[in-house]
Amino acid sequence: MASVEFIKGLCTPALVVDLDKVKRNAEGMKERCQKLQVQLRPHMKTHKTLECADIMTGGSRRCIVVSTLAEASFYADNGYDDILYAYPLPFDKVERCAELSERLSLFHVLLDNTLALQELKKRPLKQEIWQTEGVELTGVYAHCGNTYSCQGEEQIKAVAQQTTTVTLQFMDKLKAAGIHSPKSSIGSTPSCSHPVPDMAKLSEVHPGNYVFYDVQQSLIGSCRLEDVAVRVLTRVIGHYPRRNQLLVDCGWTALSHDGGGRLPTGYAIIEGHPELKLLSMTQEHGRVEPVSGKLDFKQFPLGSLLTLMPYHACATAMMHPVYFVHSKGKIVDTWKPTRGW
Amino acid sequence: MASVEFIKGLCTPALVVDLDKVKRNAEGMKERCQKLQVQLRPHMKTHKTLECADIMTGGSRRCIVVSTLAEASFYADNGYDDILYAYPLPFDKVERCAELSERLSLFHVLLDNTLALQELKKRPLKQEIWQTEGVELTGVYAHCGNTYSCQGEEQIKAVAQQTTTVTLQFMDKLKAAGIHSPKSSIGSTPSCSHPVPDMAKLSEVHPGNYVFYDVQQSLIGSCRLEDVAVRVLTRVIGHYPRRNQLLVDCGWTALSHDGGGRLPTGYAIIEGHPELKLLSMTQEHGRVEPVSGKLDFKQFPLGSLLTLMPYHACATAMMHPVYFVHSKGKIVDTWKPTRGW
Numbered sequence: 054m055a056s057v058e059f060i061k062g063l064c065t066p067a068l069v070v071d072l073d074k075v076k077r078n079a080e081g082m083k084e085r086c087q088k089l090q091v092q093l094r095p096h097m098k099t100h101k102t103l104e105c106a107d108i109m110t111g112g113s114r115r116c117i118v119v120s121t122l123a124e125a126s127f128y129a130d131n132g133y134d135d136i137l138y139a140y141p142l143p144f145d146k147v148e149r150c151a152e153l154s155e156r157l158s159l160f161h162v163l164l165d166n167t168l169a170l171q172e173l174k175k176r177p178l179k180q181e182i183w184q185t186e187g188v189e190l191t192g193v194y195a196h197c198g199n200t201y202s203c204q205g206e207e208q209i210k211a212v213a214q215q216t217t218t219v220t221l222q223f224m225d226k227l228k229a230a231g232i233h234s235p236k237s238s239i240g241s242t243p244s245c246s247h248p249v250p251d252m253a254k255l256s257e258v259h260p261g262n263y264v265f266y267d268v269q270q271s272l273i274g275s276c277r278l279e280d281v282a283v284r285v286l287t288r289v290i291g292h293y294p295r296r297n298q299l300l301v302d303c304g305w306t307a308l309s310h311d312g313g314g315r316l317p318t319g320y321a322i323i324e325g326h327p328e329l330k331l332l333s334m335t336q337e338h339g340r341v342e343p344v345s346g347k348l349d350f351k352q353f354p355l356g357s358l359l360t361l362m363p364y365h366a367c368a369t370a371m372m373h374p375v376y377f378v379h380s381k382g383k384i385v386d387t388w389k390p391t392r393g394w
Numbered sequence: 395m396a397s398v399e400f401i402k403g404l405c406t407p408a409l410v411v412d413l414d415k416v417k418r419n420a421e422g423m424k425e426r427c428q429k430l431q432v433q434l435r436p437h438m439k440t441h442k443t444l445e446c447a448d449i450m451t452g453g454s455r456r457c458i459v460v461s462t463l464a465e466a467s468f469y470a471d472n473g474y475d476d477i478l479y480a481y482p483l484p485f486d487k488v489e490r491c492a493e494l495s496e497r498l499s500l501f502h503v504l505l506d507n508t509l510a511l512q513e514l515k516k517r518p519l520k521q522e523i524w525q526t527e528g529v530e531l532t533g534v535y536a537h538c539g540n541t542y543s544c545q546g547e548e549q550i551k552a553v554a555q556q557t558t559t560v561t562l563q564f565m566d567k568l569k570a571a572g573i574h575s576p577k578s579s580i581g582s583t584p585s586c587s588h589p590v591p592d593m594a595k596l597s598e599v600h601p602g603n604y605v606f607y608d609v610q611q612s613l614i615g616s617c618r619l620e621d622v623a624v625r626v627l628t629r630v631i632g633h634y635p636r637r638n639q640l641l642v643d644c645g646w647t648a649l650s651h652d653g654g655g656r657l658p659t660g661y662a663i664i665e666g667h668p669e670l671k672l673l674s675m676t677q678e679h680g681r682v683e684p685v686s687g688k689l690d691f692k693q694f695p696l697g698s699l700l701t702l703m704p705y706h707a708c709a710t711a712m713m714h715p716v717y718f719v720h721s722k723g724k725i726v727d728t729w730k731p732t733r734g735w
Binding site (some may be wrong): 063064065066067140141165169187198263291300303306307310335336337354356367375 | 404405406407408439462463465481482484485486487490495506507509510511513629631632633641643647648650651652654676677678695696697708709712713714716717733734735
């Protein structure tokens with residue numbers, strides 16, 4: 054980070070969020086969607102906070118996607134509406150879905166099989182709709198998760214095109230079968246970071262990770278490394294010259310094991326130190342060693358700070374009860390995510 | 395699990411804890427320590443709850459180890475004392491350590507270098523001790539983490555013996571240098587599950603995971619698979635015959651990525667179904683396929699329950715805001731862990 058002065062007072066490990074990058078990432082996605090004239094329905098699963106949701110929805114508090122009912126309730130409790138629960142309707146949660154549906158103007162659930170439809174018919178989510186029209190298909194939701202194996206814009210666009218084409222073909226079949234104007238929605242941060250023109254024919258897109266981005270997204274080609282808005286701050290807590298290793302106070306409780314250490318620099322990128330590798334972690338410790346050669350311990354005195362760029366922001370953010378939000382060299386806010394199911 | 399009736403009402407994914415196994419595991423460790431006449435100082439990092447701490451301390455609320463200051467404060471706030479913060483003294487947390495030291499009769503910190511001693515001297519943890527005697531060495535703390543690469547009791551005992559011998563030799567050197575009766579403590583669940591007679595010469599042991607155990611511990615040889623006290627309950631939410639896969643509602647938010655899928659059955663053991671493998675996870679989904687051959691989908695209807703034995707209980711418990719505690723076929727309690735740093 055350009056300035057580390059403001060973070061010296063933070064106890065580590067700490068998740069820090071660059072508010073200006075978050076706003077820029079959110080703005081970029083909004084602009085791409087406006088250009089395509091496609092509704093943006095941002096996914097909340099990466100951050101699970103109110104403040105970041107307000108940025109992603111531009112303060113409208115409408116039209117979001119969630120990955121759990123805990124998120125749905127959290128946002129509903131805080132004045133959000135038009136919530137899509139992007140999960141195959143779980144049979145143990147039909148009653149909770151029904152309650153949310155009764156509280157909100159719009160609460161959408163996903164069905165991907167006829168058995169789920171039967172469960173839903175036992176407890177329709179909007180009594181009035183049910184009594185007049187039965188269960189109504191309001192749209193088709195696809196997630197091009199295969200963009201995560203892409204490398205570079207060209208491959209991402211090929212998958213985005215393929216997903217869009219298949220979805221639009223399916224919409225045509227629905228129309229031919231007499232189903233009137235259902236919505237079509239595809240998602241994933243890679244495809245929505247590099248949309249193809251045909252995506253303008255869709256009703257909605259539902260990316261989520263883009264607000265933070267991460268090392269994984271930069272490798273896929275969704276963003277530049279400088280767009281990544283989150284870091285884990287960690288301090289050097291031990292020198293082990295015989296092992297040629299530093300010990301830092303970031304274990305898997307602060308970073309997660311996501312990525313499996315597959316980066317050339319291990320479990321994360323250590324900002325400003327491409328020569329270092331986060332080799333392994335225990336619950337509360339990380340082991341750092343040089344990618345090659347001898348470590349110059351004098352460069353990393355005990356107590357000194359390192360900043361880690363996470364491989365997967367969703368997995369790392371999940372580990373933190375509070376995010377420290379900074380702008381222009383100062384901590385300006387703390388955000389508290391919801392969790393559970 | 396013998397009876398799954400009581401869990402049918404739980405929303406999944408859910409962490410369930412078998413109270414009787416917890417008590418049996420705690421009792422077993424207490425008995426081994428009593429036999430050796432060594433003080434048991436149980437580690438709280440695996441569960442981070444009051445209720446389980448009460449079981450591990452036999453209700454004394456004294457003599458525990460913690461891995462974070464958040465744990466230390468949580469236990470101090472709830473009447474616990476004689477707390478050892480098993481972490482190299484972090485320079486950013488000296489003031490918080492000092493405050494805890496002033497609140498508690500006994501609060502121990504670890505030092506492993508002279509720079510930390512200087513930091514401590516700037517803010518001694520007990521003013522009165524400092525003024526009379528300076529910083530006092532109260533003991534030596536070692537953790538034989540290398541027991542985690544053992545397979546079987548014999549190897550565990552060899553590491554336990556080696557660690558004990560080295561620690562006792564160091565204690566002799568301290569005595570020879572005129573340092574009076576410092577305590578000696580070694581830890582790790584494997585070594586304390588199979589103690590060697592020489593461990594009787596130590597003052598304390600500090601294992602933690604043993605109260606839950608897990609698949610990893612059973613593979614090391616610390617316990618039998620039937621001693622594992624925790625499960626993640628999950629439901630089947632999708633059938634994918636073309637992929638020969640089931641989708642379940644346990645992703646890495648409920649299990650963690652710990653273990654990296656290295657088991658023959660992937661990321662966990664699916665209880666009662668050695669023929670199944672938890673192949674991979676996304677944030678909220680798990681993909682289950684047969685170890686070999688074709689999946690019989692009729693055996694696993696949508697909505698049906700599977701129980702996962704976690705690879706690493708510490709990592710899995712960490713993901714849950716609440717644990718569902720059962721005994722004799724009934725949910726008898728819910729435990730809420732602390733988190734953060």
